[in-house]
Amino acid sequence: MxxxxxxxxxxxxxxxxxxxxxxxxxxxxxxxxxxxxxxxxxxxxxxxxxxxxxxxxxxxxxxxxxxxxxxPKIRIGKVQEGGVLLKEGSVITITNEDMIGNEEVVPTTYRGLPEDLSAGDRVLIDDGLLELKVDSVSGSEVRCIVVYGGLLKDHKGINLPGVDVSAxxxxxxxxxxxxxxxxxxxxxxxxxxxxxxxxxxxxxxxxxxxxxxxxxxxxxxxxxxxxxxxxxxxxxxxxxxxxxxxxxxxxxxxxxxxxxxxxxxxxxxxxxxxxxxxxxxxxxxxxxxxxxxxxxxxxxxxxxxxxxxxxxxxxxxxxxxxxxxxxxxxxxxxxxxVVKKQEFIRRNMETRSSVTEAVAFAALAAAGEISAKAIVVFTLSGSTAYLISRLRPKATIICFTPSEVTGKKLALYWGLSSFFIQFGSVGDELISQGESRLLELGLVKKGDHIVMVSGSSSGISGATNMMRITTCSGLTA
Known part of the structure; x- marks a missing residue:
């Protein structure tokens, strides 16, 4: 693990x-x-x-x-021999017409480039290694002055800082x-x-x-x-x-x-x-x-x-x-x-307008007070788990879900580890089922303090309304 x-x-x-x-x-x-x-x-x-x-x-x-x-990645098109050398101070024209580029004219894959640019705009190529300044725009062509030169290769990306691109x-x-x-x-x-x-x-x-x-x-x-x-x-x-x-x-x-x-x-x-x-x-x-x-x-x-x-x-x-x-x-x-005090977290996350949010904050506080081994979340949609992740508790966050889709989404969130479990019961039976699964997976041992978060109604998204502190008995069902 x-x-x-x-x-x-x-x-x-x-x-x-x-x-x-x-x-x-x-x-x-x-x-x-x-x-x-x-x-x-x-x-x-x-x-x-x-x-x-x-x-x-x-x-x-x-x-x-x-x-x-x-x-809409904007790129240079094909150029002669795979690349042409641009010299500082020289003039280069970018066209939206199909052609093989040379030291004077190079094509772009973006047809709307002339419409988006105007005199004075910056054109950066190849992650900014080459820089051009627009001198003028006429029809399908953009006339530029080379500010920083170098080898211009096929299909390199174009960035237009400060330009409202219409693509x-x-x-x-x-x-x-x-x-x-x-x-x-x-x-x-x-x-x-x-x-x-x-x-x-x-x-x-x-x-x-x-x-x-x-x-x-x-x-x-x-x-x-x-x-x-x-x-x-x-x-x-x-x-x-x-x-x-x-x-x-x-x-x-x-x-x-x-x-x-x-x-x-x-x-x-x-x-x-x-x-x-x-x-x-x-x-x-x-x-x-x-x-x-x-x-x-x-x-x-x-x-x-x-x-x-x-x-x-x-x-x-x-x-x-x-x-x-x-x-x-x-x-x-x-x-x-990294030390993240709960008081700092709470100051930055003031909203506790729902029952689920109140339960999440209560779980965080309880886990901190008793040095819980884990906060265990029974979740259908993942929303309660996301809330607890956002609070950055010190305890491990373990999520049980019957949904494979939810389990995969949880993989991206800070601190969340998810495992599959069917919600065939509620209340004490669900808590017992979760404890058995924790022991089976080797995630807790006898005597560990655990904070359990779940809903009183199994299988209903958004129904989280219960937080319970339990000490692992070490007995599997």
Whole structure:
């Protein structure tokens, strides 16, 4: 049983395509696997989904699948010989017409680029390694001056900081990918380049039209998203701090502050948050991270993130398993020194307007007073478990649910470990059933204090109204 509470998300790719490697990743501590729909075919991702489910069935804990849809990624088209050299001070024209680029004119995959840009706008290419300044726009062409030059390669990404891009956040390709994901019953969708609440609503409506209520995680990676952050967090099921594009769209020095603000806002709203991008980037080629990377992971834990994510490190790096193991060790150390006083938590989470919220706060207080071994939550929808996770108790949080869908969702939340149990009874019988299961799983022993949270009506979502303190008898039913 993994004791750390911050979860690990790992991206699958060519470096982690075999059942053996996926098994090693789960054993190393992966809680959620990410499928990056910007790369690979649906057949590739179908194979990965099947493998994760087959392999994870042999483990005691739940492992979820997150499908990250591409969104409106703006890219350079094809250029001569795979790349052309741009010199500082030179003129380069970007066109939305189909052609092979050269040192004077290069194509873009985004037809609306000339309409979105105007003189003075910045155009960043290849994660900001190249910078252009728009001189003028005419018809299908954008004339630019090279500010910072370098080798411009095929298909490199374009960022337009401060520009209100008109491209839809949910594209035709995304629709096909979402249909595929719904059919495969993935556990989460990540929506790329979210700018407004309307972007989330568009995906939500599309999912509902297909009978799906799959949670939506909004990726915060644009200046516009920061401006609309409150509404985006409120209307999402969770968020991802996508620091790669965010660090290109905004100044690098702004990203650490924004990371803290986004995490705090998500915590207050009771939404899970993933901190992502370049966390252990040097482990793409090195068996050890830099000291700065170790500090970066630890600081995300200190900030209160629910999960940290590995991208290229596990998708295409040389040391995917070592990367997960290292991340787990850094998290363990960081969690060992994090002190979160309950008074601080309560000041930042004042709302206790429902019976369920009152029970969650009572469970937190009771667990602290008696040094409980665990807080045990019987949950159908997961909502009570989410509330308790949000409060960050010192005690282990163990969730019993009859729903496989709920169990997988819980895999992303801080501190939650879920196990399957049928709710065939209520009250004393359900408590006894839970205690027996805890002993069977080896999660508690005789004499341990446990705080039990459940509803008086079995099988009714949102009916949590009971908190009980019990001492484990050591007798199984």
């Amino acid at each position: 993994i004791k750390r509470k911050t979860k690990i998300v790992a991206t699958l790719g060519p470096a982690t395509d075999t059942p053996e490697r996926i098994k090693e990743l789960i054993a190393a501590g992966v809680d959620v696997f990410r499928l990056n729909l910007s790369h690979g075919t649906r057949a590739d991702h179908k194979r990965r989904i099947d493998t994760v489910r087959d392999v994870s069935a042999g483990f005691m804990r739940q492992v979820a699948i997150l499908m990250d849809i591409q969104g 839809p956040a949910f594209t035709e390709k995304d629709r096909g990918d979402v249909d595929f994901g719904v059919g495969e019953e993935v556990d989460f969708f990540a929506l790329s380049f979210v700018r407004t609440v309307g972007d989330i609503k568009q995906l939500r409506d599309y999912l509902e039209g297909r009978g799906s209520r799959t949670p939506i995680l909004s990726k915060i990676e644009t200046d516009t998203a920061i401006k609309n952050l409150d509404g985006i967090v409120t209307n999402s099921d969770g968020v991802m701090v996508a620091r790669g594009d965010l660090g290109v769209e905004l100044s690098a020095e702004d990203v650490p502050i924004l990371q803290k603000q986004i995490i705090e806002m998500a915590r207050k709203a009771g939404k899970p948050v993933i901190t992502a991008t370049q966390m252990l980037d040097s482990m793409m080629v090195s068996p050890r991270p830099t000291r700065a990377e170790a500090s970066d992971v630890a600081n995300a834990v200190f900030d209160g993130t629910d999960a940290v994510m590995l991208s290229g490190e596990t998708a295409s790096g040389k040391y995917p398993v070592k990367s997960v193991e290292m991340m787990g060790r850094i998290i363990d150390k960081a969690e060992g020194v």
